[in-house]
Amino acid sequence: MTEAVYDVVGVGLGPFNLGLAAMIDGVEEDVDAAFLERDADFNWHEGMLLEGTTLEVPFLADLVTLADPTNPHSYLNYLRETGRIYEFYFYETFQIPRREYNDYLRWVAENLDSCRFSREVTEIRWDDDDEHYVVTARRPDTGDRFEYRGEALALGIGSRPQVPEHLQGHPEDDVFHTAKYRYNRDRVLNADSVTVVGSGQSAAEVFQDLLERQRDHGYRLDWLTRSDGFFPMEYSKLGLQHFTPEYDRYVYELPQEVKDELIPNQDLLYKGVDPGTSAAIYDLLYRRSIGDREPDVGLFAMTEVRDVEPVGDAYALDCRQWQAEESFVHESEVVVLGTGYERPIPAFLDPLEDAINWDERGRYEVTEDHRLDIDVAGDVFLQNAELHTHGVGVPDLGLGCYRNAKFVNRLVGREAYPEDADTVYQDFSVERFVEHVPDASRQRGSEPTPTPTQDD
Numbered sequence: 400m401t402e403a404v405y406d407v408v409g410v411g412l413g414p415f416n417l418g419l420a421a422m423i424d425g426v427e428e429d430v431d432a433a434f435l436e437r438d439a440d441f442n443w444h445e446g447m448l449l450e451g452t453t454l455e456v457p458f459l460a461d462l463v464t465l466a467d468p469t470n471p472h473s474y475l476n477y478l479r480e481t482g483r484i485y486e487f488y489f490y491e492t493f494q495i496p497r498r499e500y501n502d503y504l505r506w507v508a509e510n511l512d513s514c515r516f517s518r519e520v521t522e523i524r525w526d527d528d529d530e531h532y533v534v535t536a537r538r539p540d541t542g543d544r545f546e547y548r549g550e551a552l553a554l555g556i557g558s559r560p561q562v563p564e565h566l567q568g569h570p571e572d573d574v575f576h577t578a579k580y581r582y583n584r585d586r587v588l589n590a591d592s593v594t595v596v597g598s599g600q601s602a603a604e605v606f607q608d609l610l611e612r613q614r615d616h617g618y619r620l621d622w623l624t625r626s627d628g629f630f631p632m633e634y635s636k637l638g639l640q641h642f643t644p645e646y647d648r649y650v651y652e653l654p655q656e657v658k659d660e661l662i663p664n665q666d667l668l669y670k671g672v673d674p675g676t677s678a679a680i681y682d683l684l685y686r687r688s689i690g691d692r693e694p695d696v697g698l699f700a701m702t703e704v705r706d707v708e709p710v711g712d713a714y715a716l717d718c719r720q721w722q723a724e725e726s727f728v729h730e731s732e733v734v735v736l737g738t739g740y741e742r743p744i745p746a747f748l749d750p751l752e753d754a755i756n757w758d759e760r761g762r763y764e765v766t767e768d769h770r771l772d773i774d775v776a777g778d779v780f781l782q783n784a785e786l787h788t789h790g791v792g793v794p795d796l797g798l799g800c801y802r803n804a805k806f807v808n809r810l811v812g813r814e815a816y817p818e819d820a821d822t823v824y825q826d827f828s829v830e831r832f833v834e835h836v837p838d839a840s841r842q843r844g845s846e847p848t849p850t851p852t853q854d855d
Contacts, residue, residue: 406810407780408534408549409434409513410520410747412441414796415782416555417504418462419803420513421472425463428811433547434511434555435536437519441508443501446578447601449608454500455600455632455673457493460797462507466804466816472510477503518545523552524750525775532777535747553806554771555782558740558794566707566736574707574714574734577601580608588616590732594716596704597737598624600632603672605735607680610696621697621731623718628700632671640823641668642792644801649827650790651767655758658787668791670739707734742784751775762787768805780806 407423409416412434423430454460463470470476474495478484487495508514518536526533526548534547560576571579572586577597580587587593587609595606606622613620622629633639640646650658687694699720706717716729744763748755756764756772763781764772765788771779782802786793804816826832 403431403548404529404531405431405433405547405549407432407551407553408532408547409553409555410523410534411554411556411782412436412438412508412514412516413555413557413782414443414462414504415557415799415803416553417441417507417511417514418799419553419555419780419782419806420511421462421470421507422466422800422803422807422816423513423810424472424511425467425470426807426811426815428815430807430810432513433549434514434553435518435520435534435547436514436516437539439517439540441505441514441516443504444497444578445501446581447604448498448501448581449604450498452497452604453494453675454497454796455494456796458495458500459493460795460799461503463800465797466800472507474500474503477506481506520745520747522747522750525754525777530776549777551778551780551810553780553782554745554784556745557783558742561739561741562736563738565705566734566738569707569709569714569734573732575736577605577735577737580605580735584608587733587735588612588618590618592619592621592713592731593733593735594621594623594729594731595735595737596623597739598622598626598629598672598700599670599737599739600673600676602735602737603629603676603680605737607676607683610680610683613695619695619697619731621699621729623699623702623704623716623729625703625721626700629677629698630667630671631674631677633668634674637825638668640825641665641790642795642797643823644798644819645821645823645825645831646827647789647792647798647801648767650792651788652828655788658790659760662786662790665791669795742786758787765789768809769802778809 407430409419409432416434420432420434423432458474459465461474462472464473478487517538517540519539520534520536522535524533532549532552534549536545536547537543560578562576566574572583575583593609595602609620684694684696701720701722703719703721704716705719708715710730713730713732714734716731716734718729719726751773754774756774758764763784765781765785766772769781769785769789771781773779783794792798801819804818807816808814808818
């Protein structure tokens, strides 16, 4: 137990809160911070650290570089300190191996005194008398209890694997989320048949890994998705301008009902298949089909898996092709679910429930600068919990520095890091467009040309 009051207590240590810790470490001011993580050490999506997979953003989207390229916790300094700078120089690629990104994050965590592992937060309350948060935590392996007090909080608990209720209740070795794929891969490779469900990047990477290993193990491999097809994630240079401070601010200013209609229809901006992964899968299928051979593989889109039931040593998937309105049963010994992730409201916030302002759908109300709207004096910085208010850039690693710059600046009371404002060629709001485009008619000294209407 401790009576020390920190300037900020972070809950969860993923890339965003780890980035906040690294940026706090890089300012002149003495900011007392403690970041609590329930796991015993740092690992990022360990169950999906497959050989050959790469980060989906350039290495410049590390923890600090986009805010401060001179920060000692940058990816380039990690390469320098670990003796790999020349190897990377000749590697000549922006998308780095995901395993190395994880190793970089571990290196940063080991070099920050503010990180506390084996600390599972169980409750957060507000102390009215002393006006700060009281964070209660326990050590999972021993049950020892700890208490941390903070003027502000940084919630970075991330997301958790989402398995629809109708697909739950089966042995975890047989029917499991892609997040556990590496742990269960030996079991999968010894099956007679495997089905991957879902069409996001994780599902695609699992399918590719299984396709590459299929010849050595001889299983039947199928890939089902309820989506319209196996479509690529947006990765054009103009399309990527949706992952910028400008678009973040533009979405925030939209009416909430507009956002609720817009955001669910933007999946392919961040949930599709990386074009390189898609190409690698197709190329391998093409090579396998040379000589009029038929790969023992099936890809079927527009197909919803409504239920899974055990049948002997396998499972029967109750499927419906929703476009043709046709139902069928598909059998598979192992089912790998790429059914996405969810961000539930953590139970440890229950003591603050009455102080938190909620929208009509029971979601956080959020300020423009990514703070929780709460009726107490202490700030609560949100890390990847405000998709519904700020749009598709929220989970993007490239915007972590932008958000954390706002948080650090608020903590120290000055602009310690620049808050970027004019970073893209595209304008999203009419106001910004009008500011950037000169009135050509006024420059010529003539009357403005009337704007055509729809009837014209």
